[in-house]
Amino acid sequence: MSSPSHDTILQSARRLFGERGYRGVTVRDIAADAGISAALVMKLFRSKEKLFAAAQPDESLLTDLDVPTSELGRALVFRVLMRRERGVQEPWAMIPFAIQDAPDPDAARAEIRERYLAAVARAMGDTSPDRRAAATVIALMTGFGETLRTLGLFDHWGFDELVAHFGPIIQAQIDAAPPPPGNPLSLNA
Structure with a gap:
C-alpha cells in the first residue's frame, strides 16, 4: 500500500x-x-x-485494458493520445531512457524486455516461443510514444484521425500473432 x-x-x-x-x-x-x-x-x-x-514504466498499461483482442490496437493508441492530452508521462516513450540510464543497463534491458514481452504477449494471445508479434507491437508502440513526445510529427493530426490511422497498424501486428496451439485456426491443428 x-x-x-x-x-x-x-x-x-x-x-x-x-x-x-x-x-x-x-x-x-x-x-x-x-x-x-x-x-x-x-x-x-x-x-x-x-x-x-x-519509477520505471511497467506493463500495467496493458493489464487493465478490458477490450477484445480485435480492438487492442486502437485501445493502445487511444491511451497514448489520452496521456498526451492530459500531460501525463508516456511509459512507452520512457522505455529507452529507463534502460540507457539505469545503473546496470544490461540487467535493466533484460528485466524490462521480459516484463513487456510477457505482458504484451499475454494481452494479444501471442504464445509463440519467440513472441515475435508481441515484440513488433512493443517496437511500434515505443516508437509511436517517443515520436509524439519528442518530434511532434503528428501535432497537426486530430485525436480521432491518429487513432483511425495508427490503431490498424498496431492491430495488424496483433492479428499476426500465431493462434495458440490447439486453436482450430492453428496451422498445426
Whole structure:
C-alpha cells in the first residue's frame, strides 16, 4: 500500500528521470520537486537505484485494458493520445531512457524486455516461443510514444484521425500473432 508521500515522490521521480536521466537527477532534486525531505525519500526508497527502479514504466498499461483482442490496437493508441492530452508521462516513450540510464543497463534491458514481452504477449494471445508479434507491437508502440513526445510529427493530426490511422497498424501486428496451439485456426491443428 502506498502513501500520498510515496506517490508524490514517484510522480516527481518519473518526471525528473524522464527529463534528465538517472545521472542528471539527485535524490535532493526529487525531494525538492515533491516538496518532501530527502530523508523521507531515502526512508521510503532506501537508495536512488531503488527509487529509479520503482519509477520505471511497467506493463500495467496493458493489464487493465478490458477490450477484445480485435480492438487492442486502437485501445493502445487511444491511451497514448489520452496521456498526451492530459500531460501525463508516456511509459512507452520512457522505455529507452529507463534502460540507457539505469545503473546496470544490461540487467535493466533484460528485466524490462521480459516484463513487456510477457505482458504484451499475454494481452494479444501471442504464445509463440519467440513472441515475435508481441515484440513488433512493443517496437511500434515505443516508437509511436517517443515520436509524439519528442518530434511532434503528428501535432497537426486530430485525436480521432491518429487513432483511425495508427490503431490498424498496431492491430495488424496483433492479428499476426500465431493462434495458440490447439486453436482450430492453428496451422498445426
